[in-house]
Amino acid sequence: MELVEQQWQEIVEKITGPELWFDVGEIILKIILIIVVASIAVRVGTKLVDRVFRKRDRGPFKITERRENTLKKLVQNTLSYVVYFTAFMMVLDTVHIPIGALLAGAGVAGLAIGFGTQNLVKDVVTGFFIIFEDQFSVGDFIRTASVEGTVEEIGLRTTKILSWTGEVNIIPNGNITQVTNYSMHNSIAVVDINIPYEVDVAQVEPIINDLLQEMPNQYTELVAAPEILGVQMLDASHIVLRVTAEVHPMEHWRMARILRKDIKAKLDQEGIDIPLPRMVMYTRDKANAETDGKGV
Incomplete structure (x- = not known):
């Protein structure tokens, strides 16, 4: 009984004594310092990476802007992973957790779970x-x-x-x-224009072509003047003309909308209407009358 009381008294004195709390405070301060230093290292490293890639034109190695954005983001993420992993190891060492044994165990465990991380x-x-x-x-x-x-x-x-x-x-x-x-090479905007059968195609093509030749002066997205490829299809109620335009990457959707708008305005100005769907209807009485008339 006296031995138990003595051990309990030693535990109480150790807990309430200043030495333990000095050690705990020192550990907490070290952990806070490690986290602060790691955060500063990540921020400084990120800015250095930005500066290095910003001066790519002056260096001996030339890279495109597309590749610069990709590599810069990757280097910054890798830097963050390395710094924070190192900080985590230092925190474990600060709280007196054996890092060597932990890494050795992690290596053995890695071999065990390697077959389950094939997707990774x-x-x-x-x-x-x-x-x-x-x-x-x-x-x-x-x-x-x-x-x-x-x-x-x-x-x-x-x-x-x-x-x-x-x-x-x-x-x-x-x-x-x-x-x-879609971003590596120039894009092609494709626009189909419906023309009524009553209108001569040979009359419409020069009108549209004159408009297309003026468009590169108005729109910087165009690499060259749009072209009329000709009659694309003969539909039930109209003729389909196809126009194509080579534009800078990813500008084909916007330029296709502009082409439709400008061509529609030009055709309206020339008095050429966009065709509407047509439907021809016959009544049964009229059809029978026509049949009887043919038989007489």
Whole structure:
């Protein structure tokens, strides 16, 4: 009984003594200092990365703006991961947790769970090749994995794509097996114009062509003057003329709308109406009368 009371008294004295609280306070201060230093290191490193890529034109290595945005974001994310992981290890060491044994155990555990992380490895490897081969970059408009939108971020594991309606799609890189990139080359705007059969096509084409030749002076998105390809289709109530225009990447939707508006205004100015659907109706009595008249 006396031994138990003695041990209890020692525990109480240790808890209430100043030495324990000095040690706890010292540990807390070290942890706070590590977190603050890590945060400052990430901010300073991020600014240094921005400065390095901002001066890319002066250096010996030339990279495009698309690739710059991708690599800059990747380097900044990697820097954050490394700094915070190092800070986490330092915190564990501060609270007297053996890091060596922890890393050794993590290595053994990594071998055990390696077979269950095949998708993770696949995502990282695919992400590396996406960046290395420059399949697409931040700011590109792409379609992949049934998702279409602007690339916001490319990581080693996932890619973030912003749809034009505002949704952010986070796709594992391993699911990106086929990519359609709309931003690497010039786009083509395609516009079909309906012309009534009553109007001579040879009369309409010069009118539209004169308008198209003037458009490059008005719209900087155009690489060259739009062209009339000719009659695309003969419909039931109208003729379809096709116009194409080569524009800068991702400007084809906007320019197609402009082409429709300007061509419609030009045709209205020349007194050429856009055809309306037609429907011919026969009454049964009239049809029978015509049949009887033919038989007489």
